Amino acid sequence: MNQASQTIPDGAPAAPSDGSPVEAVLIWAASKRVPVTVSLEQEGCWQNVRTQLVEFDAGEKLLKLEMTPAAGPGGDGIAVAPAAVQVAPGQLVGMTFRRGHKKCVFVTRVVVLQNAEGSDPASATQVLVLRAPRDVRELQRRSYQRITLPPDQFVAVRLWQGGLPSKDQTVGPSCSGRVGNISLGGILVDIRKEHNPRLTVGENVGVEITPRPGGAPLLVEGQYRHCVITGEDRLGLGVQFLGMERERPGCSTLADVNAFIGDVRRFATRGDWFA
Structure with missing residues (x-):
């Protein structure tokens, strides 16, 4: 009943231009290490994952999210970086975070899910690397x-x-x-x-x-x-x-x-x- 996961071709442009409003928002969000919610499909089922934006690489136009497994769901039932997250390169994911009185919303694609740099290979901490979006919509938080x-x-x-x-x-x-x-x-x-x-x-x-x-x-x-x-x-x-x-x-x-x-x-x- 659910639609299959969508992907963007590898050759598709994904990065905003230097100094763009989108880039300014991402630089701000990474500097604040804002909590983010990632919406993705796994085996035909939707899942929201709550995690944290830890880095925006302005040169490579990449976002990095820390995926540290938690013991259980958040207070509102949203999973907090579960260990079972499975994503594929090119898979589309949605992402939201708060910025003042607005909520920033965008869609981007997965680059890779990898172990955190310098971490113990046995550690469950991973980093989800995403392409920087070409567009970010800012919605009034009262809509939520x-x-x-x-x-x-x-x-x-x-x-x-x-x-x-x-x-x-x-x-x-x-x-x-x-x-x-x-x-x-x-x-x-x-x-x-x-x-x-x-x-x-x-x-x-x-x-x-x-x-x-x-x-x-x-x-x-x-x-x-x-x-x-x-x-x-x-x-x-x-x-x-x-x-x-x-x-x-x-x-x-x-x-x-x-x-x-x-x-x-x-x-x-x-x-x-x-x-």
């Missing part, structure tokens, strides 16, 4: 803040266990409900208790959001994170969006989802829902 929809405003959601079905598959959704809250980071899908699909934490899911009845839906891949009680006979399924840094066939773009969230924020505040 959850917006709760008013109870009287219904935005339909359908959810598929295992990911979005392909066009040639006729697979019904695992459950249907409404948007409880949403941000660029994820969604709370509000459903009736009897429709609980009983997902496993970390399981990949496909999400279809229909902003307007009869309108084109938003299609996003994600991972199930938690379940909460939202009412006497209702549950909320928390889903973390994955892979939106990359534009992939059959999925909505980051800009599409961000535009919808902007609409939700404006209309929920003004009270004239999609008028």
Whole structure:
């Protein structure tokens, strides 16, 4: 159900010009050793890995991330540099980090995953080397803040266990409900208790959001994170969006989802829902 990992041809240009705004952002990020989240596919499944940017080689146009295995997932369920990360040269990965009131988002490709220089060969510490991106998008961090929809405003959601079905598959959704809250980071899908699909934490899911009845839906891949009680006979399924840094066939773009969230924020505040 998931798309295969994409690669950029070896001959493709990847480096920003010297003195470019992109390079300035990367120099700043490396100097601060900022925490970063890397989004990648492993064996058809999405995974977010939280790690740290430790170096930007301006001459070679390379980023270096320290991949030190941690004992378990982070507080929000994101894996922290797990030892089992497997990447291939040329594989596309997404990367995000915070910069002031904005979140920097870009896509780049893997050069190599290697042992840290000077480290004990038996050590689990590795360095993920990436090409410097040609473009970095800066999004307002408020786009990642959850917006709760008013109870009287219904935005339909359908959810598929295992990911979005392909066009040639006729697979019904695992459950249907409404948007409880949403941000660029994820969604709370509000459903009736009897429709609980009983997902496993970390399981990949496909999400279809229909902003307007009869309108084109938003299609996003994600991972199930938690379940909460939202009412006497209702549950909320928390889903973390994955892979939106990359534009992939059959999925909505980051800009599409961000535009919808902007609409939700404006209309929920003004009270004239999609008028």
